[in-house]
Amino acid sequence: MSDLPTLPVTFRPGRTRVVLLTAGVAIFVVISAIALLLEKLGPGERLSFIVTGALIFGVLAMLARVKVVADDSGVTVVNIASRRRLAWEEILRVNLRPGDPWVFLDLSDGTSLPALGIQPGIAKQRAIEDARTLRALAEARSIQDPEQHRG
Known part of the structure; x- marks a missing residue:
């Protein structure tokens, strides 16, 4: 086959990657915003919201890699x-x-x-x-x- 690509070549699910990373950022931003906007939360509770958002983003980033x-x-x-x-x-x-x-x-x-x-x-x-x-x-x-x- 003469139409083989020049190496190196990387194959990755581009659209799926965009969806996962966009969702991860959106989830992190929304959860963090909620943590900062809820006045009844203490500092530890706010931090736990933000850490949870970061963990969700991390999992989605692993799926996107x-x-x-x-x-x-x-x-x-x-x-x-x-x-x-x-x-x-x-x-x-x-x-x-x-x-x-x-x-x-x-x-x-x-x-x-x-x-x-x-x-x-x-x-x-x-x-x-x-x-x-x-x-x-x-x-x-x-x-x-x-x-x-x-x-």
Whole structure:
């Protein structure tokens, strides 16, 4: 495929990220404003409101951090609470089946790794295109060194 993107390339659910971060900021601002406007609250109660808003924002920011970064030497999958680096040879297949919440990478060790950075939630067509691009990259990279794949 000659239409492969120039590496490095980052895949992330852009619209979902915007929604999560916007909601996080809005929730933090509203909860903090309520804490400051309610006259009957003491300083400790106000602080607990603000900390709660910050925690909610933090959780939404963690959800928004997901991405898949492909470069010359492999792929880095950043999920909600984990990061994993894979060499191209470790990726046997890139799957996004109808109904899947995100892409799954079938790995050479027999396991499957969810890659939340490509998810069809809000932008289904974009996720399908991203999955196809990552699949094409993985296929192109896995056959670059044919000696590596001879039995």
